[in-house]
Amino acid sequence: MFDPTIFENLKVALENQVYDLDNIERKIIITNRVDQIDLSILAREFSVQFTLVSSRDVTAEIVLMASLDELAGEILELPGTNLGCSLLLRFYKQVQNFPIQCKIIEQNLNDIWEDDVELSQTLSFLFNQEEPSYLDTIEVKFTRKINEEHMGDIEDFLEHVLETLEELHSI
Template identity: 30%
Template sequence: MFDPTAFENMRIVMEGNFYDKDLNGEMVIVDRNDCINTAKLSRTYDLSFHLSRADPLVTCRFSLKANIENLTAELLPSIQSNKYAGCMVTIEFIFEQTFDGLKVNEIETILKQIWGEKRMITLTYSYKPLLPGQKGSYQAQISFDRMITEDQIDDLIVMTDYMLQTLERLEEVL
């Protein structure tokens, strides 16, 4: 048996947290992926969910990623690369709407109010230009400019409440 990595520990804690909220009726889990890239020795875990309501408009995707540098820094502390030990966390909110510049500003304001001014927020809109009048796809991504370690597991759990709050606020404006 091997000692679980920080990635494994954080994945297990977050997965349990998400499934508890699903069982309590706070959210509905709609997708989950746990991928190992053996060519690059990296791991990615993501879980997608939406609010427990009829016809939800917005889906949230939580992603946890660790690559070979992260694993090496954790398993070989003698090389003193602790700044790489841990995982990268990304949170995305995905929904379809026709493009509306005023709505984009409102969405950005909501994301900054909930996640803070220091978070890197990227909002993209894609559509099929040869199909006029179709709804396009929005993707709002919250990134953190640092490694997340096991020391922040409690923060990750609290972050789930921010995800739910963001879903509720986005659903209100859409």
């Protein structure tokens, strides 16, 4: 009998709640979904991108990842292994006054996400653009692995993602 992995169980639970926010609650619009197996390193990755219905200028992306070590440790039932998945959030926002806006973004996201995250911002721009604007790719990387014990936290997690989208829209 097939026993789904931690990755599969988390992916289905996360995907269901995100799609409920789109189809039932109509708070978000899903703009992209990726479910990949990297055969060169035997890793899994699931991501879903979405915007708020009320403001589409900021995009959120939730990325769930499992490496070969996590998948093999679970399937082979290796003792003493820290099994789970990695979780990463990305937000995409256009900024004009990046020295000020990026500092505000950092402060506000640290207030929302508090502990156990690594926050980074990467700026890019199009050459010869008439009005200079920068794409700020904001990454919120969770330092702890997640597993099925965290399924009950998905609803609160998604509320924080929505709060972050609203906050980024207001900056």
